[in-house]
Amino acid sequence: MTIPTPEETTPIEPDVEEIISQQVKDERKRRWLLALLILLLLLICCVGILFYRYITRPQPLPEILPEPIAEQIYYPPTFKFAITGIEQPLGVGVSPDGQRIYTTETSGERLIKMYDRDGNLILSFAPPGTTSSNRIPSYIAVDANGRVFVSDNYNNVINIFDADGKFIDSIIGRDMTLSKFVTRETGSPPPPGTEFFYDNINKVVVYQLPDEEMQVAHAPENEGWLPLGLRFDPAGNLLVTNLEGGKHGVVVIPAESLNGSLTEYAPQLKEFGAQGDGDGELSFPNSAVTSSQGNFYVSDGNNSRVSVWSPGMQYQSVIGKGTADSALSLPRGVWMSGKDHLHIVDTVGQVVKVFDVSGAEPVFLYSFGELGNEQGQFNFPSDIYIDDSGRVYITDRENGQVQIWSY
């Protein structure tokens, strides 16, 4: 091994400028990397928050976006699955938490059926004192407390059940409930355990107080009362389409009358509409909803249109006339989604049509569905319900199913 010379062992003097330049470059790179890291961490936080937000409150992504962006996004729903084996379903409703689906059968046993969110049957129920031959459960509305209101097209009543299908009471006239009638008959409110039902064929009310004999009383006249379509507005008022002879219209039952004691039921009803095919007239209205501006939208079935009424219940205009894609044939169930998107089930058109009614003029957005018996096809659809998570429930009568679509 040779011994190095002094020249060879002397360290080379680094170029100071080069070192400084390298340090500056390193520092710049480090800053860029740090910025990138912060950006990535922010993105992780955003996705994490979004994920958490979705799990705790599932909604379509565009609904979660800031409003100005969300308002510009229109997109039809996608078919998800169907609950099958239902005898000609007509009405559909969903509990406020979205976990229970209710539908009415209009043939066969004519029961009200309750399913879980995945479409598994929980139970079936019906008003007391009725059989399949003397009841036709029709439209459904579920209030904020989970009570289920079901119109009965045979008995001309609105039956009220709790969330588990237990019968509570019936609205048997414009200002009369079963419990109020029994109170009047007995002189005091019926105690817990009292059973009662309304028999429309014999026009009697049958009731039995606990530990007492069954009593039969002549039912009060229910003139002017033939409820069909039911919907709650955001304030909890019940919008009822009323097919009383010669006066097809909409009756609004105030929330306080429904939330108070039904034994003292005395609603200050508001109503509008008359039977006919002219302006401000209705022919077999099936359903009524309100927009965020308080306008009423009524499916005017046999006039092939949806009629629009002001918050003061003055007739305004119609939607769905003409020959364009927006034209309606036989509108039945209607639903107003959060962005004032009016969903209209066109039973004969075998389609659901969606209009944006948030502006001065309604704008036709899109339609979905078509005639058939395959997935996502309709065979005389009737009613519609959209829950907070963006799930769309549609009764598909002749296919015997409730279809579930998803936004």
Add this chain to the structure above:
Amino acid sequence: MSGKFGSMFSGSNQLVRIIILAGVLLVLLAVAFGSYYYFDRYYAPAQPEVQEMNVAQAEQAVRDDPQNVESRLALAETYLFAGEFEDAITQANQVLAIESENQRAWLVVGVSSTNLGKPADAIEPLTRFINARKDEEMPGLDRSLQAAAYYLGESYLQLNQPQEAIEPLTQAVTWSMTDADSMYKLGMAYLAVQDYPKAIAMFEAATAFVPNYLEAYEAMAQAYDADGKPEYGDYARGMAAYAIKDYQAAVDLLLKAAQSLPDFPLVFGGLGLAYEGVGDLQAALDAYHAALRLDPNNFTANTGIERVSALLGE
């Protein structure tokens, strides 16, 4: 940066490793959210179709009681509705082996054979079915009788025997006076035997019930041209354009037809519809009024005026 945390980010290589880790975490989180969102909103487990369920139920009923003629007949009809024509014929023939005079089985065999493109096999069972039922009290209420007549006519048309098709299709139209398909087929039979006026009358009747019946308009144009009336053919072509929603082409063709046929109310009714399609409501209203001057009972014009007036706020 100071202390332990600061030292974590002091070396570029270490920083790069952390960034890669964060990137992977971001991708994993995004994929997890995307998958969860998709499955929650759009994933649907495979479900049998309504028709499949009906078939399965009908098949089970036959398995439960193979000797039950009614169950087997119901299965044959279910196969027919499901479009499984071979299976429908097989089951119907088994019914006929037990009950040779079973009318519903004849109908299943006949309709299925027509749909399978075997019209020769359809003639006899459908003819027997019609003969057995045509003298009943109210044949117009018997939808299966109407169907049998329609399919018998269709079978003759498939066999290129339009003259023979005319009688059953005429029966089908008589028994169901709003059946636009039977009218169209009868028109096709008349067109084939070169009876153009009757063919045109049938196509007009069919389009009165189905205003966007494309095939009927196309056949109508063919019939008018063959009858030496090409200006009327322009009307039919205009309406065919309307049927496929090519409204501007419809306006152009119908305006041309209107110049040649100023006394033909249908052309003005059609023009009103086409103008509605392009959104020119005032022109549509004018066209409808022109149609009504020529024919006060013109259905298209009467309903069109009502509709357009409502839209114009008049």
